[in-house]
Amino acid sequence: MNNSNKNNKDEKKIVLKIFRENTAQKTDRHYDKFNVPYKKWTTVLDALLHVKSYMDPSVAIRYSCRMASCGSCGMKINGIPRLACYTKISELETSTIECEPLPNLPVIRDLVTDFSRFFNHHKNVQPYIQSNDGVDDSDTEKKTFSFYQSPDDVDKYLQFSYCIKCGLCYSACPTVGTDLKFPGPQALAQLYRYFADTRDEAKNRLDIVDDRHGIWRCHFAGSCSKVCPKGVDPALGIQLLRSYMLGISKNEKKLAKKIEIKTNEENI
Amino acid sequence: MERHRMLKESQIMKIHYITGIAAIFVVAVHILMRLIVPFGSSLEYDYIISNYKNIFYVFILESILVLISIHGFNGIRIILLELRQNNAWENMITIMTISATIALIAYGTRTIILANGL
Numbered sequence: 402m403n404n405s406n407k408n409n410k411d412e413k414k415i416v417l418k419i420f421r422e423n424t425a426q427k428t429d430r431h432y433d434k435f436n437v438p439y440k441k442w443t444t445v446l447d448a449l450l451h452v453k454s455y456m457d458p459s460v461a462i463r464y465s466c467r468m469a470s471c472g473s474c475g476m477k478i479n480g481i482p483r484l485a486c487y488t489k490i491s492e493l494e495t496s497t498i499e500c501e502p503l504p505n506l507p508v509i510r511d512l513v514t515d516f517s518r519f520f521n522h523h524k525n526v527q528p529y530i531q532s533n534d535g536v537d538d539s540d541t542e543k544k545t546f547s548f549y550q551s552p553d554d555v556d557k558y559l560q561f562s563y564c565i566k567c568g569l570c571y572s573a574c575p576t577v578g579t580d581l582k583f584p585g586p587q588a589l590a591q592l593y594r595y596f597a598d599t600r601d602e603a604k605n606r607l608d609i610v611d612d613r614h615g616i617w618r619c620h621f622a623g624s625c626s627k628v629c630p631k632g633v634d635p636a637l638g639i640q641l642l643r644s645y646m647l648g649i650s651k652n653e654k655k656l657a658k659k660i661e662i663k664t665n666e667e668n669i
Numbered sequence: 670m671e672r673h674r675m676l677k678e679s680q681i682m683k684i685h686y687i688t689g690i691a692a693i694f695v696v697a698v699h700i701l702m703r704l705i706v707p708f709g710s711s712l713e714y715d716y717i718i719s720n721y722k723n724i725f726y727v728f729i730l731e732s733i734l735v736l737i738s739i740h741g742f743n744g745i746r747i748i749l750l751e752l753r754q755n756n757a758w759e760n761m762i763t764i765m766t767i768s769a770t771i772a773l774i775a776y777g778t779r780t781i782i783l784a785n786g787l
């Protein structure tokens with residue numbers, strides 16, 4: 402058997418059911434179905450790109466890295482928020498795959514949603530290192546200062562820094578579904594990430610989310626941690642923050658030592 | 670921007686958790702007191718009036734009233750806050766639940782006072 406015959410035999414077909422809506426043109430919501438060939442390693446994103454290339458170029462999707470790094474290709478696949486580039490068709494074990502836009506986010510077109518509200522919540526928690534003497538991470542980038550942290554210090558926040566802002570946790574959160582002012586698991590986990598970082602000296606970080614629609618509205622459904630493709634556990638971050646806010650845990654973090662780096666010219 | 674509030678949400682939630690946990694204990698005592706006499710006679714008029722005159726039991730009943738009212742109405746406030754997100758609604762819910770808490774505590778306390786013939 403030659404190679405091309407073998408490849409054809411490997412190739413199976415799947416029905417891709419894609420949600421369609423154009424909010425700008427106020428089109429009716431409906432689903433389009435496409436028969437797409439796939440192999441063992443074909444991802445849902447590959448299948449969608451096949452539809453765009455050979456069947457219907459008007460299908461709108463957002464993607465970039467194709468390797469679960471950029472966080473652009475989030476969508477609801479068979480009812481669960483997932484990254485299309487990180488979801489293999491063969492692993493879904495269904496004959497029809499339903500692709501819908503992420504819930505809890507306004508649809509722009511087809512599978513593309515508007516992340517403005519999600520990013521605003523992220524910005525609100527001030528997701529950057531703040532220090533009292535004006536030295537921050539921009540100085541470490543300029544290489545004028547470096548911070549010293551032990552591996553234990555890093556472990557406290559490391560998993561939370563793996564977040565790629567894909568919004569899957571936000572779209573899976575039942576509280577976000579009813580309360581749009583709720584920051585959502587991603588923003589809260591990022592607040593914990595900077596709160597736990599020994600380089601951060603921000604005084605009132607916790608106050609940002611200590612209001613009527615803040616951290617206390619989390620019902621601990623845990624769906625955020627279940628859908629995260631990067632192994633971040635936002636529910637854990639939220640519970641840790643709460644225990645600090647209730648005074649059960651004490652914040653005894655020792656600030657990281659800052660060392661000024663002498664430039665080459667100064668050393669000469 | 671968040672306006673100045675009398676209590677931070679974390680302080681309200683501390684009260685919420687403390688009243689909830691404390692209520693479990695006083696309600697447990699209340700239920701145990703029902704069990705030490707036959708259930709039917711525990712509901713008789715004279716027995717109930719005598720309970721109201723027992724200072725230890727009055728303390729338990731008043732605690733249940735205060736703890737459950739605060740915990741319960743704050744729970745209702747939390748649920749209703751999620752329904753809509755605007756200041757008018759949030760303030761209305763807050764005022765209504767605080768008023769209902771005060772009204773229920775006042776009414777229950779009045780019953781205890783009346784039963785004591787004061």
Ligand code: SF4
Nearest residue numbers: 564565567568570629
């Ligand atoms: S916590 Fe996980 S699911 Fe949520 S935005 Fe970050 S990477 Fe995505």
Ligand code: FES
Nearest residue numbers: 466467472474486
């Ligand atoms: S395309 Fe970048 S995460 Fe999927």
